[in-house]
Amino acid sequence: MVLLPLQCVLWSCILTAVYPEPPTECRENQYLLNSQCCTKCRPGEKLVNDCSALTATQCVPCSKGEFSDTWNRDRRCHEHKYCDPNLGLRVEREGNSETDTTCACEDGRHCTSSTCESCAQHTSCGPGLGVKRLGTGTSDTICEPCPDGFFSNVSSAFEKCHPWTRFPESDKSPGGDPHHNGDLPVCHLLGVCLYQEGGQEAEG
Structure with a gap:
């Protein structure tokens, strides 16, 4: 009966040596x-x-x-990432053994995703719209409608809205208001100028 406990202890030591417990x-x-x-x-x-x-x-x-x-x-x-010029990309920072290459878009373009794997042309603001915020390498152009007193007659990715033309004061135009001048044109939105003919406006 004394041998049984000894055998258990012996087998326990052998198993521990062959199959050690892994660290926690x-x-x-x-x-x-x-x-x-x-x-x-x-x-x-x-x-x-x-x-x-x-x-x-x-x-x-x-x-x-x-x-x-x-x-x-x-x-x-x-x-390392390849900045493909055919996709509008250029190398912003060369990679090394610990960091990847960083790509950026060429001027006039912006990244199409957060990983900047391709680029797109900045949006042009059409007639009647002006640039509210210029496009960057990571964001597109933001356009806004021209407010009263301003106009845009071109498509551009950098032009803001321009104020209407104001004519100087004259004897024929009290207060400098072109609406009261029968000879000078009145320039409206989109740069269209109207002339007074016999008390009526005619497009010029």
């Missing part, structure tokens, strides 16, 4: 493998061999044109 939690920038914590590869590196009971994790730097921006256990680095 690895530290930051480590990963669990075969019941032990291996150190991850640093940003700018990729994994070659996992750690073992006798060796540490083996990592190598990313190749030219590649990057890794986090602590990792990946066996391949990511390729």
